[in-house]
Amino acid sequence: MKKEFLDLGRQPIANKFLKEDEISDEFFFDLKVVFDEETKLVSLKDFVKPELMFNDEYAYSTSLSTPMVNHFKETAEMLKMKFKPKKVLEIGSNDGPFICNFPTEDSICVEPCDNFARVTADMGYITSTEFWTTDLSEKIVSQHGYIDLIYSANCVCHIQDLDDAFKAVKNLLTPGGIFVFEDPSLLRMLERGSYDQIYDEHAHIFSVIALDNLLRRNGLKIFSVDNLSVHGGSNRIYANHIESSLVGDSVRQSINEEMVFGLDQFETYQIFADRVKKSKEVLHRKLSNLKHNGKRIVSIGATSKSTTVFNYCGIDSSLIDCITDTTPDKQGLLAPGSHIPVVDRESVNLNDYDYAFLGAWNFKSVIANKESEFVKNGGKFITHVPEVMDFS
Ligand code: JHZ
Secondary structure, three states, rough: EEEEEEEEEEEEEOOOOEEEEHHHOOOEEEEEEEOOOOOOOOOOOOOOOOHHHHOOOOOOOOHHHHHHHHHHHHHHHHHHHHHHOEEEEOOOOOOOOOOHOOOOOHEEOOOOOOOHHHHHHHHOOOEEOOOOOHHHHHHHHHOOOOOOEEEEOOHHHOOOOOHHHHHHHHHHHEEEEEEEEEEEEEEHHEEEEEHHOOOOOOOOOOOOHHHHHHHOOOEEEEEEEEOOHHHOEEEEEEEEEEEOOOHHHHHHHHHHHHHHOOOOOOHHHHHHHHHHHHHHHHHHHHHHHHOOOOOEEEEEEEHHHHHHHHHHHHHOOOOOOEEEOOOOOOOOOOOOOOOEEEHOOOOOOOHOEEEEOOOOOOHHHHHHOOOOOHHOOOOOOOOOOOEHHHHH
């Protein structure tokens, strides 16, 4: 049975930045979150049609983020060294920062956002633009054979039908093959109060407990877990066929840590929901008071996460003048739902502002280093993670 614990209100497509004339047709849905008593999986109550989110206008380009490019290079090198894969497939390859570390002739990309699929196809990789399903995995087996490393980052949690997705992996893996995927950690989200990990694309936020249940019922099992710091705390899961005997200590440790926190109990989520409601009130009050006292506020990073925060907390351009973002495809457009203008960082003098809200709080230290001049001149950052606060 699925039990609802959190209502984040009416929300738009988190990565659909708008032109002025698109405002009147903007799509909104109810962002509610449920806990499944049987599998312990946390998911959105109502999913958004994948085509509305993942299409040829998808704005999030991984290659524009230097820390993430480095992360994927290191990950690829580590996997090559440890597992020596001959054939690799990536689910949700975006613009290729992971797959570019593997030879074109032995690697396959799956990427339904056409704008990014074209990038990896131009790099020479076979790229399917279909969503990841058992049908697609059967086609790949018949055309290209079995795969010994299936990798995916920040994409499995986007897949609504996980049973089908995991069956598709099972179909395609060689008997000794491995499935490695990383997504935001539910435990870190609950610890940090980072409810903004929840938005349309994140159909689920994973605990290791829930993944173990779901993978096992589809003939796979987890043999190792790495806790990562990226994206505000993620888990990298290593899975293989259920028949293989290996299960490392990291799996038991992660599950144990989650059990101690209570991730298998509905009450834990009710406590989290109360914290989220309080965070909303405090953030709105803080920004309103600052504005009332004549302070100017900018936001840094037009993230999917900030779409959730701004729409849930009722923050718009009456409180925040603009959002700076390094992604050219977001600049000159309006942020989803809040309609706060997104501008190039270079077009803004941060010294004109008193406060900068961290939409990309996961890059807090990178941004604080880059913007040390702003702090020297008396500027302060605001974040809502783990609590609403300002700092310099
Ligand atoms: P970032 C995306 O979420 C979407 P988002 C997706 N659904 C997902 O799962 C996660 O990633 C993993 C900008 N920026 O990485 C660049 C600056 O402007 O937190 C990006 O637009 N200045 C696939 O959108 C954004 O902030 C800077 O100095 O929440 C960061 O987005 C830096 C460092 C970034 O992901």
